[in-house]
Amino acid sequence: MLATKPKIALSACLAGEEVRFNGGHKESRLCTEALAEHFELVPVCPEVAIGLGTPRAAIHLAGDPAQPRAVNSRDDTIDVSDALIQYADQMAVELDDICGYIFMQKSPSCGLERIKVYQANGYPARERASGLYAARFRELRPDLPLEEEGRLCDPVLRENFIIRVLAYADWQRLCAEGLSRHALIAFHSRYKYQLMAHNPEQYKVLGKLLGSMSRQDDPQQIGPAYFSQLIAALRRCANRGTHGNVLMHLSGYLRRFLDAGDKQEIRRVIEQYMAGIVPLVVPLTLLKHHLNHHPDAYLLSQVYLQPHPENLSLRNAI
Template sequence: MSEKIPVGISACLLGDNVRFDGSHQRLTFATEQLMPFVRFESICPEIAIGLPAPRPALRLVKQQDDELHLCFSKDGGENVTQAMRSWSAERVKSLHHLCGYILCAKSPSCGMERVRVYEPETHHNRKTGTGIFTGFLRKEMPWLPLEENGRLHDATLRENFVGRICALHEFNQMWQAGLTRSCLLAFHRRYKLLLLAHSQEKYRELGPFVASVNRWDSLDAFAFEYRQRLMALMSHPASRRNHTNVLMHVQGYFRRQLSSPQRQELATLIDRYRQGTQPLLAPITILKHYLAEYPHAWLAQQRYFDPYPEALCLRYGQ
């Protein structure tokens, strides 16, 4: 994998003063930790449709047509829905090169989930909405990894998001370099252990589809469907149970090379990870040491051992 990963982001999360009150919501994880590896493309949909900063707050309103409308919360509640929809429909068409998107939580334009929806007739408001721009983004690119700033404070969700954008970046680079059946199959083989860590069930469902590649007339059509299934599988956060199964599987490759005390030490370390008393990094580190000492071609290519830049320290607390 080379080059910085192109990722979209709500402009306020990069520190731009574009929020309704003229402030920002700078996300340190993006601006400091991800920045060396990611090329951010910032967008503020509300500024893009011509609204100033500061400006009256916007909100999602469920009106009589049962549709969600984007309206100002004060000064008569002017409706800017059509402007946002028209702009969003066109803008998302130019974003197919992105490998992920970080969205501003609770925003009526950018929120990913649980955006407050107001119902004037009942005076109820429920956290059931999705930002209008985000809705168009999902419809245009259902495979695209999306995450919100607040959720990225969760270590598991943060690791999952970064893993997905790195995998999608590698896949897209392969596609752009010239698609062949052999390179697609090689990609899938490289990701076997990592996908098993995310979902053993979904990985086994994906297997027959990959095996059917020769029956597809269009390799691009196959790649399009594979990308969708790959990202759906990886959206399941890797679990401690699945990681343990993968680690035990890898352990078996060194059974002949290791002494009895070494095998016992490794088995104990994996079990301590399973019990939650050791981080994932501990057994991964010793397995990588054994891989360097006793090379194995298939294991050496597995993305499981280095799914993203080590400098992000994403496995330290797992």
């Protein structure tokens, strides 16, 4: 973890602030309790920020699903679309130090996807859209990890989001210290097995990208392109097959130190994980046990072995 907590922006209603159209909130205990221990939460409500009161008439999306407008649900002549988009423009610049953003689902301003777009007949179109503020923010900050709070109930998606948030924070720190050829290669080396677990194909692509970097190449130019590809690769969720492949690779480094019984036990536990019998934390704990007795500097540097704080228990359910 960083010396200071990485920052995550989130819809203010998820932080327990009474900013919803009905004067209520949608506090997320995951955010305000579990995540708040390790991250600084930055609440944002675009609807209140643009001057809509609380409580207030709800807004909804209307018109063309490809280019919807955000209008008052009682009076569609009251259109707040431009104000929401302009506020996204503002916040995409102001929130330059955040490492992730958690949005309120189903919101015409903050929802990332599947938002109803109402037609003149009063019924929603078949096609769905994104909330206007969220869509514009995503357009301006394409590498930033974004997620809807509801999807974080899925343990795989929850872990994937936190992995990306902490990778983003790691990259911010690297950039603050100064990008160099050596620093870039060292960063990639630490993420080798994390990348292999999420996207084996991009693991090879990015390895070749940095492997072909010469002393004349400017890391200030290569670095951002590299990280964009890395963070995109990490969006793909790892699965039991890719995790199992990484676990087998990691166990290979320890084979020369282990007797036949230990080797057989490691293989058995990895196979149990791949079969869905035990969660990921079980083979990882066994590997870490042996690694503690037979330290390997390269393995100990791997983000994969501890990509997030243990007490979040993110790998206990995957």
